[in-house]
Structures are given as C-alpha cells and as structure tokens.
Amino acid sequence: MKSKSLWSIIIGLIIINCVTVGYFVLQEPATIPVSADDQQNEIIATIGDQTITRQEWLAELEQRFGRDTLKELVNIEVVEELAKKHNIQVSEDTIQRELAVYKSMYNSLDEEHFGDEGNWEKQIRYSILLEELLTKDVSVSEEEMKKFYDNNADLYNIETSYHLSHIVVKTEDEAKVIEEELKGGSSFEALALETSIDEFTANQGGDIGFISTQNEYVPAAYLKVAPTLKEGEWSEPIKVDAGYAVILLHETLEGKSYSYDDVKGQIRRQIALEQMEGSVSVEPLWEEIGVTWFYEGE
Structure with a gap:
C-alpha cells in the first residue's frame, strides 16, 4: 500500500x-530572423549539393x-x-x-x-x-x-536531505588534482564525466540525488561532510571504499513533518x-x- x-x-x-x-x-517563441514570406523556403541546412528547407x-x-x-x-x-x-x-x-x-x-x-x-x-x-x-x-x-x-x-515526515554530486577517483593525489581544477574554474559535471570511476553517476555529471541519514547507498562520510558545506561548495578529498571522493552540495532540503x-x-x-x-x-x-x-x- x-x-x-x-x-x-x-x-x-x-x-x-x-x-x-x-x-x-x-513559452514565448524565439524570434526568427527572416521575413514571413521567406520562412517556408528558407534553406536551413546544406549537405553537399542538397538542401533542406524550413x-x-x-x-x-x-x-x-x-x-x-x-x-x-x-x-x-x-x-x-x-x-x-x-x-x-x-x-x-x-x-x-x-x-x-x-x-x-x-x-x-x-x-x-x-x-x-x-x-x-x-x-x-x-x-x-x-x-x-x-x-x-x-x-x-x-x-x-x-x-x-x-x-x-x-x-508525511521528510528528513533533512542533501542534493549531492560526487567525483570518485582511486588515489588521494588524483582527488587533490580534481580539487585544484575546481578551484581553477573547471566544471564539476565535466570533471565527473571525464574522471569519476563511479560508472552509475559519471554520465550524470556525478549527480547522486538527495540523500538523508536513511540512505544506505552512499558512504556514511558524505553525510558527515555535507552539513558543513554551503550550497555550491565542494569538499576536500574524502576517503571512501573505492578510493577518494570530492562531493558538491547543490541544495539542502530541511526536514519537516x-x-x-x-x-x-x-x-x-x-x-x-x-x-x-x-x-x-x-x-x-x-x-x-x-x-x-x-x-x-x-
């Protein structure tokens, strides 16, 4: 039930x-940079000698x-x-x-x-x-x-949850490199896609979703670190079973009954x-x- x-x-x-x-x-339609009379016959793609009209x-x-x-x-x-x-x-x-x-x-x-x-x-x-x-x-x-x-x-009881993304690598040195690249302005999502060894989340930019204390599928260390982060902030390297991870806090969802x-x-x-x-x-x-x-x- x-x-x-x-x-x-x-x-x-x-x-x-x-x-x-x-x-x-x-939603408000995008402005088409051609006159109404020309729209139908406007060529929008050319492939060799062939064209495709609007x-x-x-x-x-x-x-x-x-x-x-x-x-x-x-x-x-x-x-x-x-x-x-x-x-x-x-x-x-x-x-x-x-x-x-x-x-x-x-x-x-x-x-x-x-x-x-x-x-x-x-x-x-x-x-x-x-x-x-x-x-x-x-x-x-x-x-x-x-x-x-x-x-x-x-x-009807929602526990405090944290929307997290993570990047998991094998060594602490690799995790520190990730941290430096983030400090230099690199995209967390792009780095997750390129470097994370977690095959389940890498293609999602490292996105884990919202996790709470009842979540048994993420390292317990994440739930210790997440409350210390501000939204949009990433962590220092965290030791996990697979190696080391860097997590990013997107949002904190406060618990409520x-x-x-x-x-x-x-x-x-x-x-x-x-x-x-x-x-x-x-x-x-x-x-x-x-x-x-x-x-x-x-």
Missing part, C-alpha cells in the same frame, strides 16, 4: 511526464511529433479552463510541499531527471488541478482520510484516485468543455 501511496505526486509525475513539451511550446523540416516535425504535441497543448488548456470553471485553485504552499516530497525521493538514476525547478512547479500544479477535476465528485469520508494518515504517517490538516487535500485525492477505474487521463474531460482538433476522426 505504501509504495502505491507515496503521495499523489507519483501519479502526477506519470501524467506530467507527457506535458513537458507543451510547456516549452507555450518547410521540409517543419513538415517532418509535424509528421513525427505533431499529433502528440497538439494533444499535450489541448490537455493543458482543457485543465486550465475547467479549473477556472469549477473555481479550483492550487496554493503555492501545496506546490512547494509536493515539490519537497519529490525532491526527497529523487535520485540520479530516476528516468525523470530533476531539471529546472520552475518547470517542475508548473507540472505539479497541472497534476494537482487534473486530479482535483477528476475526483471533484468523489466522496471520501473524514474517518477514511484520518485512518489513511495514521497508517501512513511516515510518508506535515500534519493531517496540511495533507488532507492530498489524501482525499489519493483515495479518490485509487477508487477510479482505468488510467488517469485528461481525455474524459474533453467532452465537458468541447474540444475539436486537427486529428479529429483518426
């Missing part, structure tokens, strides 16, 4: 995984990604418009709480990398609005919600979603607001 109930954000992350492109598309490129993009991208944009607008219609809002405190929960569970081996925090806030908001819309007519008793909270109390009142809304959505049949999807909401689109009938 608990693995299924790691907040509604887990379900939300599955949903919002498909809307990231839409948010990028909705029109050919856009046609290929539409063929490959057009349907899915348009659907993502429609879904975003459907959720936004129906949230206004039903006066459903999401507070900043709610967004930050669920963002903190996601951070506490994030590790660098996740398929979904953390990326830009602002985009995650938008996606979390979208996820909550969708869940509220889908479950607005589902009745969940106070008794059931309180029982859920009591049975899953550990889910959430009361029943803090998470009552999330619990209601969680229970209501578990009662629903089928997958969590925006499409059932299309009819309510009325959607017609380019791919109608396909």
Whole structure:
C-alpha cells in the first residue's frame, strides 16, 4: 500500500511526464530572423549539393511529433479552463510541499531527471488541478482520510536531505588534482564525466540525488561532510571504499513533518484516485468543455 501511496505526486509525475513539451511550446517563441514570406523556403541546412528547407523540416516535425504535441497543448488548456470553471485553485504552499516530497525521493538514476525547478512547479500544479477535476465528485469520508494518515504517517515526515554530486577517483593525489581544477574554474559535471570511476553517476555529471541519514547507498562520510558545506561548495578529498571522493552540495532540503490538516487535500485525492477505474487521463474531460482538433476522426 505504501509504495502505491507515496503521495499523489507519483501519479502526477506519470501524467506530467507527457506535458513537458507543451510547456516549452507555450513559452514565448524565439524570434526568427527572416521575413514571413521567406520562412517556408528558407534553406536551413546544406549537405553537399542538397538542401533542406524550413518547410521540409517543419513538415517532418509535424509528421513525427505533431499529433502528440497538439494533444499535450489541448490537455493543458482543457485543465486550465475547467479549473477556472469549477473555481479550483492550487496554493503555492501545496506546490512547494509536493515539490519537497519529490525532491526527497529523487535520485540520479530516476528516468525523470530533476531539471529546472520552475518547470517542475508548473507540472505539479497541472497534476494537482487534473486530479482535483477528476475526483471533484468523489466522496471520501473524514474517518477514511484520518485512518489513511495514521497508517501512513511516515510518508508525511521528510528528513533533512542533501542534493549531492560526487567525483570518485582511486588515489588521494588524483582527488587533490580534481580539487585544484575546481578551484581553477573547471566544471564539476565535466570533471565527473571525464574522471569519476563511479560508472552509475559519471554520465550524470556525478549527480547522486538527495540523500538523508536513511540512505544506505552512499558512504556514511558524505553525510558527515555535507552539513558543513554551503550550497555550491565542494569538499576536500574524502576517503571512501573505492578510493577518494570530492562531493558538491547543490541544495539542502530541511526536514519537516506535515500534519493531517496540511495533507488532507492530498489524501482525499489519493483515495479518490485509487477508487477510479482505468488510467488517469485528461481525455474524459474533453467532452465537458468541447474540444475539436486537427486529428479529429483518426
């Protein structure tokens, strides 16, 4: 039950995984340095004697990604418009709480990398609005919600965690060289990719994710050193089983316990979603607001 109930954000992350492109598309478009009349025939690549025009490129993009991208944009607008219609809002405190929960569970081996925090806030908001819309007519008793909270109390206690990256090398001398290169302005991510012997994190720029005292997969020494670092600061060489490591602190996530009142809304959505049949999807909401689109009938 608990693995299924790691907040509604887990379900939300599955949903919002498909809307990231839409948010990028909705941002202010880049200025194209050509007139409107010339855009379609503008040559954007030359390969020997052959050329590729903007029109050919856009046609290929539409063929490959057009349907899915348009659907993502429609879904975003459907959720936004129906949230206004039903006066459903999401507070900043709610967004930050669920963002903190996601951070506490994030590790660098996740398929979904953390990326830009602002985009995650938008996606979390979208996820909550969708869940509220889908479950607005589902009745969940106070008794059931309180029982859920009591049975899953550990889910609402976030321990202090540290978002770390590391570079692991075989000798202390190598670690000292890494430290000097960092002092000289070298990129931690680039050095991890080039020199770290930890094959699991090297390709991620050394990113480990958020670790707490309950994490058994990183050296205990990391948790002793991490609290002494400022955000953006790296450590001196640390002795570990594989050799020596230099760690970088990205962010400290302060621990917090959430009361029943803090998470009552999330619990209601969680229970209501578990009662629903089928997958969590925006499409059932299309009819309510009325959607017609380019791919109608396909």
